[in-house]
Amino acid sequence: MSSDKIFFKNREVAAYKLLDVLPIDSMRLEDWTVIASSYGGFEIAKIVASSLNGKFDIMFSSKIYAPNNEDCEIAVVTEHEEVLIHDELLKSFDISLDYVYSKSKLIFEESIKERVNKFRKGKQIEALENKNVLIVDEGINTGLTIMACIKTAINLKAKSISVAVPVLPTLSISSIEAIADDLYFIKKLDHFVEIDFYYDSLEELSFEDIEKINKEG
Numbered sequence: 001m002s003s004d005k006i007f008f009k010n011r012e013v014a015a016y017k018l019l020d021v022l023p024i025d026s027m028r029l030e031d032w033t034v035i036a037s038s039y040g041g042f043e044i045a046k047i048v049a050s051s052l053n054g055k056f057d058i059m060f061s062s063k064i065y066a067p068n069n070e071d072c073e074i075a076v077v078t079e080h081e082e083v084l085i086h087d088e089l090l091k092s093f094d095i096s097l098d099y100v101y102s103k104s105k106l107i108f109e110e111s112i113k114e115r116v117n118k119f120r121k122g123k124q125i126e127a128l129e130n131k132n133v134l135i136v137d138e139g140i141n142t143g144l145t146i147m148a149c150i151k152t153a154i155n156l157k158a159k160s161i162s163v164a165v166p167v168l169p170t171l172s173i174s175s176i177e178a179i180a181d182d183l184y185f186i187k188k189l190d191h192f193v194e195i196d197f198y199y200d201s202l203e204e205l206s207f208e209d210i211e212k213i214n215k216e217g
Helices: 010-023 040-051 087-093 096-118 144-155 169-179 208-217
Strands: 032-036 055-058 061-066 069-078 084-085 134-137 160-169 181-190
Touching: 010 040, 010 055, 010 160, 032 040, 040 055, 040 134, 040 160, 040 208, 061 087, 061 096, 061 144, 069 087, 069 144, 084 096, 084 144, 096 208, 134 144, 144 169, 144 181, 160 169, 169 181
Parallel strands: 032 055, 032 134, 134 160, 160 181
Antiparallel strands: 061 069, 069 084
């Protein structure tokens, strides 16, 4: 087993380990809104929010892939139509911005709006203006999704934006720290594989799964 390898039994265990690296006592002195940046981060966000006595929610988003290559993630669009683009991949594959933005509009209209309507009865994510926001996920792969969520929170005029994840690539740290106020993590990895490599159990979650988690006490 590689010395870089770390196992979390599941998302719940990862969440409680994440609480150990968060300055919970000082954070409780203020109000926090905890935002999951993916379905996989939703259970973790709920546990963290409960410890902070804060509100929690999810920022819906979808990945945009390169034409004819469903394994190559080139951009992410959020429920506020914030689009974050992997510029180097666009140049490498000679993909136009027109393609990305037209695809993002299509995905927003056909997928994201439907999920927002069903989950919050048509309302967008809670107003974040002048709020302390903690963005949480189960880990970071490319970083596009969490960066898109950070930029959305910035555009929504959040008072502060912090990020907390159990595991991430060392290479992603500088880009996150450049635009977030604080970054908390359990393990950084120089040779990162994929998020699920570091969990014993990490089943893929559906929209129905997060609805169920949301309704649970």
